[in-house]
Amino acid sequence: MRTRTRTAALLTATALALAGCAGGNGGTDAGDGEQAAAVEGEQQKGGVTLDRPFEKPDLTLTDTTGEEYDLLEETAGHPTLLYFGYTHCPDVCPLTMSNIALAKSQLSKAEQRKLRVVFVTSDPERDTPERLGKWLRMHDPDFTGLTGDFATIQAGARSVGVHIEPSYEKKNGDVVSTHGAQVLAFSPKDDKAHVVYTEQNATADVLTEELPAIIKGGTP
16 A cells, blocks of 8 residues: 655645635736645655644634535535635635545446545635535536635645645735645544545546545555
């Protein structure tokens, strides 16, 4: 099995740096130095196994139907993929969700029913429940989208090593928002994230190969 153990501290300092994008009509990558850092040393192809798993964030937000959604309660005992991003992102966020959707489609029906995929917006001012729902349905209608107070979202993100900042508007009118550079995979056995996929290795091929083990509560 291909695993490489990384401590949470090292991940936060390297692979789990924030990524920023500026968007006008669709948006372009920001040139303000807000780029995801690379993992130090040789890059592995699969998920990174943590020697100190992350606790699942205690978040209660609003889902795409406008209803209250308690992350801990709704995903308890389910294999869960968690990502912090935003719908106006021009590239990384839609690619990541498409990769997850493709990998999920390769699972058995029973495995698909067990899996929970949760997308928490890092740009709640623009990502209304309606917009989130429409955007996520383009990837998979069963994906859960959450929005709410930014301070609450930011605190939840930071608890799992994800650094996001409030969106702001540049002088030219472009809006700069930040997103996480990783997908956190929570085990159904203890509801902790034992595996993290960085922007570089959250590919459809890697996720297709490794999701079955995660769904069973193991590590790839």
